[in-house]
Amino acid sequence: MKIKRFLKLGVISALLLASLAACSDKEESSGTTNGDKGVKITFFNTSAEVNTVFEDLFKKYHELNPNVTVELIPTPIGGQQIEKFQSLIASGTPATIANLDPGTIVQYKDKFLDLESEKAKYESLTNPGAVEGGILDGKFLGIPWTAQGYGLLYNKRVVEEAIGGTFDPASIKTRDDLESLFKKIEAVGKEPVMLHGADWSLGAHYLALSYSLQSDDMEKNRKFVEDMQSGKVKLTDNPQFTGLMDTFDLLKKYNARKNDPLVADYNRDSADFAKGNAAFYFMGDWTWAVIGNLKGRDKEFGVIPVPISNNPEDFGNSQVAFSEPKLFAIDNSGSTKEQQQAAKDLIEWMVTSKEGQDAIITKMGLSMPYKDVKATSTNILSKAVSKYVSQGKVINIGVINYLPQDYWAKTGASMQKYLVEKINREQLAEEVENYWKSTKK
Incomplete structure (x- = not known):
């Protein structure tokens, strides 16, 4: 799924990958120390677009800790990442540290160290609920270092021009509140909301909320x-499903793309929202990669939860979806x-030093789920999400780490049919139910 969408800044060549593999001698891969050189560790990175940032960070760490050498094992953007990871394990030369999707860690959980001894420390360092994202199959297997969230992004200028005053995001507590606001926006000649019609947005981000909204307990x-x-x-x-779909019907009704909802041009949708052609946008803070440097965009944005009912107390009405994608x-x-x-x-x-946080937040442009953040982010959307995170107002969507790899494409296709009214609510439910029954082992 596309919970995280980085800009594709380059592709690592197959020749470089081959040379890296050839350079891994037996002594290094077996985890032995290199005599007077101290200890050498390797770092397998699937966030390929920031390979150079990690390389610079490891050089700095070596300057501060001359006895530790860190070698980056890069991967190409968009392909062969897991194959490379698998080959390292198969050859008996696993990377000491791996930066992976949680779902991959689950798949290879027996290969990773149980970090239970580190858990209390990271619970004290991170925002409430952050460590839960690294607890996979009951074990603390992954340390969180970045975070992202999604919901209904809003363009502050457009909303405030429509209501004639200051917009308080906490004022939208129910579905009726949202529709009332949409009507005011429509009345001044603006499109209330942008609904991106891609299968990943509809199947993973929207429909999959129904799985995470069942409980604040991921095991449930x-x-x-x-x-x-x-x-x-x-x-x-x-x-939860019916409430979410009732809200989806509302988004369909006021959708800026309702005349051609399946075009799904991500860059165009993001730019139109950023320039004020739609007041709201169902999307995540990762879209800042598109709109952050966009010329002619508005300056102030925020996020509100997707209301799923008319009871303000219902779980989901005051929480935004949140995850640690890596x-x-x-x-x-x-490893020794x-x-x-x-x-x-x-x-x-x-994750705690000024150098490390500056690399992650300022240079990579990511958000961190940590309390003592020393670096300044330019991502307005991630800052907006962070306010909910710091208050514990989040929907833990970690259940997606255990779902089949094709769940968003299959159910997203059904959502697309519902979006263009080729099927009704009952038919949508039947298609989704049939998909899940087909995945039973």
Whole structure:
């Protein structure tokens, strides 16, 4: 899914990957120390667009800690990343640290170190709920280092011109509140909302909220998915699903793209929102990569939750969706105790030091789920999401880490049919239910 969408700044060549593999000699891969040189660790990176930022960071760390050498194992943007990871494991030369999607860590959970001894420390360093994103199958296997969220982004200028005053995002507590606002925006000749018609947005970001809204306990949400696979769930009787789809009907009604909803031009949709051609946009803070440097855009933006009912107290009406799309995991299949400790020290330095936070927040342009943040972000949208995170007002969407890889494409296609009214609500529910029953092992 496209929970995180970086700008594609370059592609690592196959020749470079081959040379890196050839340079990994037996001594380095087995985790032994290099004599007087101290300990050497390797870092496998799937955030390929920021390879150079990590390289510079590791050079700085080596200057501060001459006895520790960190070698980056880069991957190309958009392909062959997991194949490279698999080849390292198969050859007995696993990376000491791996920067991976949580779902991949789950898949290879037996290869990673249980970080239970580090858990209390990171609970004290991070915002409430952040560590939960690294607890996979009951074990703390991944250290969070970046965060993202999504909901209904808003263009402050457009909204405030429509209401004739200051907009308080907390004033939207229910679906009726949202429709009332949409009517005011429409009355001044503006499009109320932009609904992106791609399968990943509809299947992963929107529909998948129904799985995470079942409970604030992710294990209960996993049980809900298992019940769907067993055919025990009738979605049209599920209040979270029906409430979410009632809101979707509202978004459809006021959609700026309602005349051609499946065009799904991500750059165009993002730019139109940023320039004030729509007041709201169902999307995440990652879209700042498109609109941050856009000429002619508005300056102030924010985010509100997607209301799913007319009861302000219902879970989801005051929370935004939140996840940690990448985690740092430490190898436990071929690394020495010395390397594992060096890995722990490096990770702690990266997420807590001024140098590390500046690299992640300022240079990479990401948001961090940490309390003591020393760097300044230019991402207005991630700052808006961070306000909800700091208050614990988030929907933990970690259940997606356990879902089949094609869930968003398959269910997203059904959502697209519903969006253009080729199927009705009952047919949509039936298609989604049938998909989940087909995934039962």
